[in-house]
Amino acid sequence: MSDQIKATGKASPEQITYANMLFYGSWSGLALMAVTYLLYVFGIITPHIPLEKVPLLWSQPVHTYLELGQVPTGWGWAVLLGKGDFLNFLGIVLLAAMTIVCYIPLIPAFLKRKEFTFAVLALAEILVLMFAASGIVGGGGH
């Protein structure tokens, strides 16, 4: 941390950028989630699994839910976005993607200050999160 920033007790510019991006992204995700949920539960958009059938499935292990509900794993939900239940994934995914998005500007910011270790850490974190998000190893349940 530069001594100039440390002497003021204020957050560094890249930290402020991260905070601003996180603020708008997370609240947009939560708002989107609330809107799509209302569209779903009020039956405005027909769900993939009928609402009255979900309680039969949520007490079962995930593999039963996937099998009987014909629910895709990985990014397979994307083809069902026209259905009320899967439309909710837009808000959920926006929340889950915010950290990846917020990390991107950190790399040039650290490189500019010649803080290569932190630039590499930020890049590695993006790769780890993208690996988790990719669903490469996410198919099926126990």
Next chain:
Amino acid sequence: MTMNRKHVLAGSACIVLMGVLLFAAVAWASNAGTDAVAHVGSEMVKAGAVLGAETGVAWWVWPLVLLFFCFVLGIIAVLAGVGGGVLYVPLVSGFFPFHLDFVRGAGLMVALAGALAAGPGLLKRNFASLRLALPVALIASSCAILGAFLGMALPTRIVQLFLGITIMGIAILILCSKNSARPVVTKQDALGLALGMNGSYVEPSTGELVEWKTHRTLPGLLMFIIIGIMAGMFGLGAGWANVPVLNLMMGAPLKVAVGTSKFLLSITDTSAAWVYLNKGCVIPLMAIPSIIGLMLGSFVGVRLLAKAKPTFIRYMVIGVLLFAGGKALLKGLGV
């Protein structure tokens, strides 16, 4: 003024993007997945035969009860100074009809949403430090992926058993832990120095500039391997473990430890949440009322904080955790 304009522009852009995204998604997907949907009807008839008749409770009852329950949980969590996830998973898996797979998925989303919403304020006030979080987050989030896979691979009964033990351990940890507002760090260790794990913040109550640095950085970082695995495995969030390690072990001031811990959850839980999401463990009908309920509860909890008696609530939460942990333990033992 320029910053405000920038904020308004960014906010408007987000809302427009959200609308366009929603519209485009509905339009694109309206033609997709039709065959699958037609197939689901017949599969659900089979499901009825396999799983038995209707539950006897209208479908909207549980989400509504969950919304109210999580609202109360959100208030209690703030007053007791614990994260929502740590209360949500044992209580909802113990007293609601949802399978542990979905409770863990929703628990991670609950912890993630809370951390994402709290993150910006903490980062701006410098109570959460990006420099402290970056190395720690990389270890914890990588291990959370591993934990999530472990949790999905192990039989439910074993996970219940470990969950019970963990929850009871957390209750004891909360009971015994003594935080230090400003730990004395006489000399920063080499790793902490190399990673630049230091900073400062202005104490709002006094206006004083508080400078801090870490020590025992390597053992502290190693602890996040275990914390990450547990966060991913049980969907608990991990504030209960982050704070003592950052504060007592690594020597970060309590405010920085609490702020950075909350911010860390937004990164650690993201990686595990993706695994649960990709495995189909997030059911929106139960996950979204949980998230909304807990967040609304947290806002009310913050307002009540000035009037409430936190000591009583703290002991109440410890009691509830011991009870819920015991219940999970018994479930795991098949009792």
